Amino acid sequence: MSASGGTKAIVAALAANLAIAVAKFVAFLFSGSSSMLAESVHSLADSGNQGLLLVGGKKAQREATPQHPFGYGRERYIYAFLVSIVLFSVGGMFAIYEGYEKIHDPHEIEAWYWPVGVLVFAIIAETFSFRTAIKESNQVRGNLSWKEFVRRAKAPELPVVLLEDLGALVGLILALVGVSLALATGNGVWDGIGTLCIGVLLIVIAIVLAAETKSLLLGEAAGVDEVKKIEDAVVDGTTVTRLIHMRTLHLGPEELLVAAKIAVRHDDTAGDVASAINAAEERIRAAVPIARVIYLEPDVYSEAAAANGSDPKKTPGGAGH
Numbered sequence: 033m034s035a036s037g038g039t040k041a042i043v044a045a046l047a048a049n050l051a052i053a054v055a056k057f058v059a060f061l062f063s064g065s066s067s068m069l070a071e072s073v074h075s076l077a078d079s080g081n082q083g084l085l086l087v088g089g090k091k092a093q094r095e096a097t098p099q100h101p102f103g104y105g106r107e108r109y110i111y112a113f114l115v116s117i118v119l120f121s122v123g124g125m126f127a128i129y130e131g132y133e134k135i136h137d138p139h140e141i142e143a144w145y146w147p148v149g150v151l152v153f154a155i156i157a158e159t160f161s162f163r164t165a166i167k168e169s170n171q172v173r174g175n176l177s178w179k180e181f182v183r184r185a186k187a188p189e190l191p192v193v194l195l196e197d198l199g200a201l202v203g204l205i206l207a208l209v210g211v212s213l214a215l216a217t218g219n220g221v222w223d224g225i226g227t228l229c230i231g232v233l234l235i236v237i238a239i240v241l242a243a244e245t246k247s248l249l250l251g252e253a254a255g256v257d258e259v260k261k262i263e264d265a266v267v268d269g270t271t272v273t274r275l276i277h278m279r280t281l282h283l284g285p286e287e288l289l290v291a292a293k294i295a296v297r298h299d300d301t302a303g304d305v306a307s308a309i310n311a312a313e314e315r316i317r318a319a320v321p322i323a324r325v326i327y328l329e330p331d332v333y334s335e336a337a338a339a340n341g342s343d344p345k346k347t348p349g350g351a352g353h
Contacts, residue, residue, distance in 0.1 A: 039089065041165045041193045046082035048161040049075045049200075052154045059150035062143045065214075066134035067207040068150070070127035070227045074203060074234065075154075077122040078196050081115040085189050088112065092284060102325065105284015106249065112188035113245040119196070120238035127231030134224030141223060144215050151208045158204060162197035169194060184255060187285035188245055199237040203230045254280040254288055258320050265315040266294060266328075271308035273297065274333050289325040290316060295333035305330045 056072035059065070088111025096103040141147065169190045173181040182191040210226015213219075253259070259280060266275050274295035281289045294312065296305050309328045316323050 039086070039189075041161075041168045041190055042082050042085050042089075044164040045161045045193050045197060046079055046086075048157040049079040049082065052157050053079060055150045055153055059146040062146040063141050064139065065141050065147045065211055065223055066130045066220075067210045067223050067226045067230065068147045070130045070230050071151075071154070071203060071207050073126050073130075074123045074200065074230065077118055078200060080122075081118055081192070081196065084111045084114050084118070085192060089189070102283045102289070103287065105282075105287045108188055108285055109245055109248045112192050113242065113249060115192055115196075116238045116241035116245060119241065120235055124231045124234035124238055127227055127234060129231075131224045131227030131229075131231055134227060135221050138220030138224060140218060140220055141211060141214050144211075147211045148208070151204055151211065155201065155204050155208075158197060158200045162194075162201060165190060165193045165197050182240075183244060186248065186252065186255070186282050188248060191244065192241060195237050195241060199233055203233055206230050206233065248282070251281050254282065254290075254320070258288070258322075261319040262290060262292075262316055262323065265319040266292060266312050268311070268315070271296065271300075271304065272312050276331060276333060283325065286322050287325070288320065288323045289327075290323050291327045291329075293329045293331050296330045298332045 053072050053075035056068050056075055060068040060072055085108075088108045091111075092104050092107040094104045094107075169181060172187075172190070173185075176184060178194075182195065185191050206226050206229045210223050210229070213222035213226075254262070259278075262280070263275055263278070266272055266278075272294045276293040276295055278290065278292035280291075283289050294309075296308055300308070309330060312328055313326045316326055
């Protein structure tokens with residue numbers, strides 16, 4: 033994911049959510065609708081989340097230091113994980129609490145035109161933000177389905193904004209349904225039920241975000257396409273005759289570590305081996321530009337060692353992946 037694309041989607045979502053949060057809170061003050069209060073807190077939490085993503089992107093740009101020799105790329109993962117926590121606690125749990133209170137102590141919605149008008153405005157604004165996120169995501173997701181894109185994306189910003197905007201749109205519809213039923217029946221319990229549904233929705237989205245971001249924090253390998261490109265680039269058939277085994281790790285969304293054991297000819301000189309390694313690194317970087325950190329260990333391939341198993345630790349000269 034390009035940093036500019038992610039930033040554009042975040043800024044669009046931030047602008048929309050700030051405007052919506054103010055409008056929803058004003059509507060709550062005039063109408064007393066618990067759905068509007070839950071939605072205003074939801075939009076406020078989303079605004080804070082977009083701020084966290086922007087901060088994470090800025091911190092990730094810091095130069096590597098002796099204490100952090102691989103840089104700060106994973107800052108983006110950390111701040112995305114914080115987003116899931118905020119969405120769960122400030123958004124979801126608050127909405128469930130507010131819905132529970134409204135069901136146990138229902139009251140009629142006053143000045144109905146305020147919540148209805150604001151919800152219609154919010155749906156329009158969120159649709160604009162969601163459209164921007166979809167447009168930016170389409171530029172990088174390729175042939176992946178939306179589910180696969182959210183699960184496989186190494187850059188967390190666009191999946192986070194996509195899920196937040198989707199949750200916001202569905203939440204607005206739930207709030208509109210709850211308010212409409214409360215107005216139609218004169219029973220404020222429906223407003224509380226709508227608020228409870230919003231809370232459950234936000235918690236589900238927060239759990240999905242937390243699970244996906246946790247995987248990135250633990251360290252994910254390169255995608256299937258990138259691994260294939262690296263494997264093809266390493267072996268030239270002349271100086272590097274075989275890829276014995278390889279490991280890849282994302283140090284950040286746009287920075288990849290590649291560690292591999294490669295087979296060279298048994299009669300190569302030290303100079304030949306050094307040249308082969310340098311040439312292989314150049315081929316890898318040309319094939320996969322985000323491969324920033326590359327460690328290649330030369331070895332002589334042994335059929336006997338390969339026959340012992342596929343564990344690289346047990347077969348230093350044998351095959352393994």
